[in-house]
Each structure stands twice: as C-alpha cells, then as structure tokens.
Amino acid sequence: MKPANAIPRISRAAKEILKGGLSAPICLTWEITYACNLSCIHCLSASGLKDPRELNTTQALALVDTFREMGVFYINIGGGEPTTRKDFLEILRHSDSIGIGVKFSTNGAFIDRDFASAIKGFRYTDIQISIDGPDQKSNDLVRGVGSYEKALRAMDTLKSYGNRSFKISVVATKSNVRELDDLYRLAKFYDAELRVTRLRPSGRGSLVFGDLNPSAEDNASLYHWLRLHPDVLTGDSFFHLSPLGSPLAGLNICGAGRVVCLVDPIGDVYACPFTIHETFRAGNISDPGGFREIWSNSELFRSMRSSNGPTSCQSCEAYQTCQGGCMSTKFFTGAGLDAPDPDCVLGRAQGPSLVEQVPRADLSHSKRVFITTRSEQTATN
Amino acid sequence: MIETTLRYRLADGVSIRKEPFGAISYNQLTRQLVLITGQGVLSVIEAMNAGECLASAMRLVEGDEVRSGMIDALNGLLSRGVLREAS
Numbered sequence: 001m002k003p004a005n006a007i008p009r010i011s012r013a014a015k016e017i018l019k020g021g022l023s024a025p026i027c028l029t030w031e032i033t034y035a036c037n038l039s040c041i042h043c044l045s046a047s048g049l050k051d052p053r054e055l056n057t058t059q060a061l062a063l064v065d066t067f068r069e070m071g072v073f074y075i076n077i078g079g080g081e082p083t084t085r086k087d088f089l090e091i092l093r094h095s096d097s098i099g100i101g102v103k104f105s106t107n108g109a110f111i112d113r114d115f116a117s118a119i120k121g122f123r124y125t126d127i128q129i130s131i132d133g134p135d136q137k138s139n140d141l142v143r144g145v146g147s148y149e150k151a152l153r154a155m156d157t158l159k160s161y162g163n164r165s166f167k168i169s170v171v172a173t174k175s176n177v178r179e180l181d182d183l184y185r186l187a188k189f190y191d192a193e194l195r196v197t198r199l200r201p202s203g204r205g206s207l208v209f210g211d212l213n214p215s216a217e218d219n220a221s222l223y224h225w226l227r228l229h230p231d232v233l234t235g236d237s238f239f240h241l242s243p244l245g246s247p248l249a250g251l252n253i254c255g256a257g258r259v260v261c262l263v264d265p266i267g268d269v270y271a272c273p274f275t276i277h278e279t280f281r282a283g284n285i286s287d288p289g290g291f292r293e294i295w296s297n298s299e300l301f302r303s304m305r306s307s308n309g310p311t312s313c314q315s316c317e318a319y320q321t322c323q324g325g326c327m328s329t330k331f332f333t334g335a336g337l338d339a340p341d342p343d344c345v346l347g348r349a350q351g352p353s354l355v356e357q358v359p360r361a362d363l364s365h366s367k368r369v370f371i372t373t374r375s376e377q378t379a380t381n
Numbered sequence: 382m383i384e385t386t387l388r389y390r391l392a393d394g395v396s397i398r399k400e401p402f403g404a405i406s407y408n409q410l411t412r413q414l415v416l417i418t419g420q421g422v423l424s425v426i427e428a429m430n431a432g433e434c435l436a437s438a439m440r441l442v443e444g445d446e447v448r449s450g451m452i453d454a455l456n457g458l459l460s461r462g463v464l465r466e467a468s
C-alpha cells in the first residue's frame with residue numbers, strides 16, 4: 001500500500017491526475033430540454049423548440065439514479081429553460097432525496113410562489129438566475145425584451161420566500177464586461193453570489209461571437225476585476241487569462257470528457273456543454289452499457305484523457321496555467337484543436353486555419369431569431 | 382490534530398468515492414474538491430462510520446510509513462473540513 005496523501009486540488013500533481021480522467025464526472029451538465037420561452041442571442045445550446053425525442057420522466061429519473069450510482073457529485077441542469085418541463089420539480093425532488101446536488105440555470109420566468117416554496121426544503125439544490133446586464137437595456141439586448149423584468153421578479157420571489165442564497169449567472173461579453181461592478185452590487189442586494197462565465201462560440205453564440213466576444217483589453221480588465229473579487233464564481237472558465245498574472249481559482253484544466261461532460265435532451269453525450277457537435281458526441285445513453293459505458297470506455301473520451309494538449313502551446317512558458325485554453329472556442333472559431341486559444345493573452349492566436357472549414361453549430365432547435373448586433377443582422381433557421 | 386482515540390465521520394454535505402489513484406471527495410455546501418492519493422483512506426473512514434475509533438480502524442493499514450502517511454492524510458481531511466469528529 002502506498003502512503004495516502006490529501007493533495008491541494010490546484011497543484012500540478014492534481015491537474016495531471018484529473019487530466020487522465022476520473023471513474024465518474026465530478027459534475028455534468030444535463031440540458032433537460034431544448035424548449036425555451038426566450039431566444040437569447042448567445043444561447044450555447046441554440047435552444048427554443050422542444051425536441052420530440054426528449055427523455056421522458058421515467059428515463060430522466062433512471063438517469064439520475066445512474067449518476068448517483070456512479071458517484072457523480074452534482075448535476076448542472078440547464079436547457080433550454082428547465083422549468084418548462086412539467087416534471088422538473090419531480091426530477092429535483094428525486095435528486096435531492098438520493099443526495100445528488102443539482103445546480104439549475106433558469107431565466108426565472110416561471111419561478112413563482114408555488115415553485116419557490118416547493119424547493120425551499122431541498123438540501124442540495126442551487127438556483128442560478130441568468131442575467132446578462134445590470135439593467136433592462138443592457139440585459140434585454142442579449143436576452144430579449146422583458147427578460148430582465150422576469151428575472152428580477154423571480155429573484156424578488158425567491159428572496160421573499162427565504163430560499164437559500166441563489167446565484168446570478170452572467171456570460172461576460174463586450175457589452176457587459178465594464179458593468180461588472182453594477183452586476184456585483186445587484187447580486188449583493190439580493191444576498192446572491194455572482195457567477196461570471198466565458199462566452200463561447202457554440203450554439204447561437206457562434207453567430208454573435210465576433211461581435212460580443214470581449215477584446216484583449218476587455219479580457220485584461222476582466223482578469224484584474226476577477227482577481228479583486230475572489231468571491232465571484234467563474235465555473236473555471238477563464239484559465240486562458242491566467243498568464244496575465246497569478247492563476248485564477250479553479251482546476252484550470254479543460255475538463256471535457258475528463259471530469260465533466262454534457263447530456264443533451266435526447267440523451268446524446270458530448271464532451272462538455274459547449275461542444276454540441278458530432279465531432280464531440282461520445283454516444284447516447286440508450287447505447288449498450290448506457291451512460292456508464294460511454295463515460296468509461298468511449299473512444300472519444302479515452303482519447304481526450306490521453307491527450308497531451310495542443311501542440312502549438314507545448315513550449316509556451318504559460319502552458320502550466322493556461323493549458324492552451326478552451327477546446328470549444330478553438331473548434332467553433334476554426335482555429336483547430338492544436339492551436340492556441342483564439343484569445344491567447346500572449347498574442348499567439350493563429351486565426352482560423354486556412355485548410356479547414358469553420359465547423360457550424362447545430363441550430364436546429366432554434367426558433368427563428370433575429371439577431372441584431374452592432375455590425376450585422378443575422379437570422380437563424 | 383486528529384486523535385486516535387476518537388471516531389471521525391464525513392462532514393455534512395460531503396460525498397467521497399474511490400478512484401484508481403485513491404479517492405476524491407466533494408463538499409456540496411462549500412464546493413471544495415479534495416483528491417486523496419494512495420489506497421486505504423476510504424476503508425478507514427468506512428470502518429469509523431461503522432462505529433470504530435481511529436486506532437481500531439487503523440488496523441486495516443499495514444507498515445509504519447503507510448500508517449504515518451495515513452494519519453497525515455486524515456489530518457489533511459480534518460483541516461479541510463472533509464472529516465469531522467463523530468459525536
């Protein structure tokens with residue numbers, strides 16, 4: 001028997017262990033529906049319309065049991081808008097009763113008194129209200145007219161029902177990156193935690209990435225702001241900014257297929273929430289052996305666990321903290337997986353590869369959405 | 382510091398599972414993830430959960446070096462809030 005050791009999670013040794021993969025995900029994202037009442041212009045899953053093949057209640061509850069048996073610590077439930085599912089409370093209740101944590105993201109439109117009081121007693125359920133600007137103008141530009149008011153009403157309801165502290169979840173964009181102080185104040189007003197994550201060019205994000213992705217200057221300001229606000233959660237999404245100084249808190253690795261993955265509404269399993277594309281599809285939970293077999297033995301996940309990272313970054317002095325950045329962002333911008341992150345803070349990004357076509361995100365669940373940004377108007381579908 | 386005459390249990394909200402390198406734990410309330418390298422920690426924790434004190438649970442661990450590493454690891458888990466004294 002080797003001596004035991006409890007090692008700090010962000011040490012180099014811990015990173016190497018985690019990159020080699022775990023027996024089960026630490027957490028996974030489960031988009032439980034593509035149905036959504038809103039049409040946010042940057043939606044990572046390009047949601048809108050319910051897929052007729054969506055998992056039914058029996059399948060959904062059985063999947064939660066599988067996660068529990070495997071020892072998954074918690075599930076991030078998203079969509080689409082999860083509260084549009086009639087059985088959503090049943091899924092939450094079941095998860096809580098068997099001790100599996102759930103963090104769910106919602107636009108808040110359907111959080112009323114009944115919902116707030118129903119979830120009040122759940123021990124391990126966290127709510128994340130999505131807001132993308134500190135005021136109506138800034139938020140509604142991205143999330144649609146009326147969405148700010150609905151989110152605020154949901155937070156008022158949760159607060160008045162004494163629900164455990166919730167989170168305000170923000171995707172950092174060129175438009176809101178200078179408004180983080182105001183978002184922080186908004187969160188404090190509600191006794192909520194603020195969570196800021198990176199915009200990725202997946203789903204409808206692929207259509208607006210050029211316009212909404214923060215500039216190098218914005219990213220530097222974001223990094224320093226995050227360093228000054230260690231209580232702000234980031235979902236480990238800004239480790240590509242770490243070469244600007246000390247590493248940000250988090251595992252600081254690409255966890256795709258190693259410590260996280262995504263299950264979509266029809267049971268397809270992808271490497272991470274931002275990789276909904278055939279290239280990163282590892283299987284479907286209805287395949288022989290189900291989710292457990294996909295996690296343990298799919299060719300895709302095994303290859304990710306044995307990958308040494310992007311070749312162009314291997315000799316970079318910042319590789320240990322940056323790890324070459326985000327695979328999804330490289331893929332959907334056409335940079336290629338062996339290239340540095342398109343937002344490489346050392347200025348080594350290579351732009352789209354000339355030989356590859358930029359991969360297209362799946363927009364088949366989008367409602368027809370007119371996307372107005374500063375420079376262009378695009379229609380999905 | 383951990384006391385061999387006492388019994389310890391997982392703190393509230395902590396889940397732990399076996400991994401090929403040892404074990405991994407997660408605290409649902411503090412979001413803290415801890416990796417534990419080396420084998421045997423889970424068995425010792427399980428024995429304490431079944432009512433044994435640490436000294437008794439340590440019978441599962443052989444070798445002076447390994448026993449001392451185990452005590453260090455358990456101290457680490459106690460200070461990180463993974464374990465707490467059982468009442």
Ligand code: SF4
Pocket residue numbers: 200253254255256260272273274275325326327328329
């Ligand atoms: S691909 Fe990007 S978003 Fe997905 S796990 Fe890796 S770093 Fe995170």
Ligand code: SF4
Pocket residue numbers: 240243312313316317318319322323324325339340341344345346347348
């Ligand atoms: S070259 Fe690669 S590892 Fe180095 S900072 Fe840029 S993206 Fe990160």
